[in-house]
Amino acid sequence: MALYNPKSMHADEFINDAEIRETLEYAEKNKNNVELIDEILEKARPIKTATGCKCNGLTHREASVLLACEIPEKVQKIYEIAEEIKLAFYGNRIVIFAPLYLSNYCVNGCLYCPYHYCNKHITRKKLTQEEVKREVIALQDMGHKRLAIEAGEDPVNNPLEYILECIDTIYSIKHKNGAIRRVNVNIAATTVKNYGRLKDAGIGTYILFQETYHKESYLHLHPTGPKHDYDYHTEAMDRAMLGGIDDVGLGVLFGLELYKYEFAGLIMHAEHLEAVHGVGPHTISVPRVKKADDIDPEAFDNSISDEMFAKITACIRLAVPYTGIIISTRESEQVRSKLLRLGVSQVSGGSRTSVGGYAEEVRPHDTEQFDVSGQRTLDEVVCWLMENGHIPSFCTACYREGRTGDRFMSLCKNGQILNCCHPNALMTLTEYLVDYASEKTKSVGFDMVERELLRIPKDKVREIARQNIEDIKNSNKRDFRF
Numbered sequence: 382m383a384l385y386n387p388k389s390m391h392a393d394e395f396i397n398d399a400e401i402r403e404t405l406e407y408a409e410k411n412k413n414n415v416e417l418i419d420e421i422l423e424k425a426r427p428i429k430t431a432t433g434c435k436c437n438g439l440t441h442r443e444a445s446v447l448l449a450c451e452i453p454e455k456v457q458k459i460y461e462i463a464e465e466i467k468l469a470f471y472g473n474r475i476v477i478f479a480p481l482y483l484s485n486y487c488v489n490g491c492l493y494c495p496y497h498y499c500n501k502h503i504t505r506k507k508l509t510q511e512e513v514k515r516e517v518i519a520l521q522d523m524g525h526k527r528l529a530i531e532a533g534e535d536p537v538n539n540p541l542e543y544i545l546e547c548i549d550t551i552y553s554i555k556h557k558n559g560a561i562r563r564v565n566v567n568i569a570a571t572t573v574k575n576y577g578r579l580k581d582a583g584i585g586t587y588i589l590f591q592e593t594y595h596k597e598s599y600l601h602l603h604p605t606g607p608k609h610d611y612d613y614h615t616e617a618m619d620r621a622m623l624g625g626i627d628d629v630g631l632g633v634l635f636g637l638e639l640y641k642y643e644f645a646g647l648i649m650h651a652e653h654l655e656a657v658h659g660v661g662p663h664t665i666s667v668p669r670v671k672k673a674d675d676i677d678p679e680a681f682d683n684s685i686s687d688e689m690f691a692k693i694t695a696c697i698r699l700a701v702p703y704t705g706i707i708i709s710t711r712e713s714e715q716v717r718s719k720l721l722r723l724g725v726s727q728v729s730g731g732s733r734t735s736v737g738g739y740a741e742e743v744r745p746h747d748t749e750q751f752d753v754s755g756q757r758t759l760d761e762v763v764c765w766l767m768e769n770g771h772i773p774s775f776c777t778a779c780y781r782e783g784r785t786g787d788r789f790m791s792l793c794k795n796g797q798i799l800n801c802c803h804p805n806a807l808m809t810l811t812e813y814l815v816d817y818a819s820e821k822t823k824s825v826g827f828d829m830v831e832r833e834l835l836r837i838p839k840d841k842v843r844e845i846a847r848q849n850i851e852d853i854k855n856s857n858k859r860d861f862r863f
């Protein structure tokens with residue numbers, strides 16, 4: 382039987398089933414242990430330092446106790462600390478991105494995904510480079526600067542060469558004042574060599590959802606195709622990091638398995654990356670199974686309530702304080718609103734989950750991956766965020782300035798966010814307002830930029846930011862960054 386070892390490179394050892402089961406027993410036994418819960422909450426709180434702020438994070442056992450706890454005042458404390466941590470490290474900024482679906486050809490048989498190869502009624506489509514260009518122009522015309530590209534796994538139709546060609550095309554398009562400045566990639570697990578090629582192509586984060594950490598369920602849910610190999614999939618982030626990719630994004634597809642099991646596995650995965658590579662996940666995504674062509678979410682009996690979903694998100698924030706937490710348009714406005722207060726730092730806006738969907742007037746359904754709950758335009762999302770006190774940020778400076786992996790984490794830990802990310806957010810928001818926003822959004826936005834400029838602590842930084850913002854408003858100069 383495999384033994385738990387967070388430093389091991391073997392999936393069965395760093396995501397160890399026996400350790401998860403013991404963790405869940407420990408959490409259940411201690412879910413009303415007020416003394417222990419208070420101790421864990423105290424450990425999770427941000428601590429002021431000479432340069433800024435730091436957080437200890439939590440072990441998977443500690444975080445699992447919090448997740449199991451049902452004492453209302455303690456749950457409320459979890460929510461408060463989650464918001465405190467988010468504000469300490471990310472301020473009131475929310476990073477904006479959009480998914481771009483390149484191809485829905487797929488050779489896997491995943492039971493929850495409409496792309497599964499047995500699905501004969503979904504129209505299969507793969508963008509040509511000309512179509513990629515049209516999509517990117519449509520996305521730039523909305524105001525997007527950051528994309529997450531998505532594709533099914535199909536070595537014949539979507540080989541890595543195709544993905545690399547698309548990335549090149551995306552970065553090459555400069556339409557009006559627009560540009561895509563960061564391409565994150567969500568494609569199937571691959572080899573160290575291929576991860577090196579993605580790194581050389583200038584990708585931002587490599588994202589791969591584990592779907593489920595429960596091996597038996599994983600094998601059942603992925604009955605056929607290369608994705609069936611649980612170990613190869615689970616060890617993908619190690620290969621990505623060995624291939625030179627510093628920023629990796631984890632995720633679980635909630636609803637497939639028992640959430641307590643998934644949560645412990647997810648935190649163990651983050652601990653493993655930190656233990657082996659010295660840096661934890663750049664992002665963690667929290668998707669839930671949605672209705673899709675040939676997929677009925679009711680078929681999975683582990684769906685979680687909105688309330689539990691919020692608690693899971695807050696506990697992730699406490700356990701992995703420096704990670705970006707991503708929520709997509711799978712979720713409704715109401716859920717997104719709540720989660721934005723509990724640690725989420727990135728949202729998608731104006732998303733279409735169909736291949737070629739952005740260039741179409743009307744949202745096409747025939748190649749859609751799943752139902753999108755948030756149907757608002759990017760302009761509406763931007764305005765709504767600001768009206769709720771969040772700064773929508775189109776910033777992509779960190780990775781373009783080489784602040785990836787542990788260098789990004791140290792910026793976060795040194796509390797330099799207000800002197801660096803905050804002005805970058807305001808300058809990119811101004812670009813958005815000038816180039817793409819409606820009159821209403823402009824008015825809300827320019828007020829916010831003025832107010833938020835005053836919060837930049839260093840006089841010199843504040844003055845440079847103010848000058849750059851004036852330049853953006855009065856000329857076509859773009860892409861200022863700290």
Ligand code: SAM
Pocket residue numbers: 493494495531532533534567568569570589590592608633634668669670671672673676711750751
């Ligand atoms: N092919 C890649 C892979 O194998 O991981 C990733 C691309 S896939 C388009 C992106 C993600 O969509 C999957 O990792 C899965 O978690 C999510 N997904 C699939 N079916 C879904 C559904 N019915 N509802 C919500 N998310 C779903």
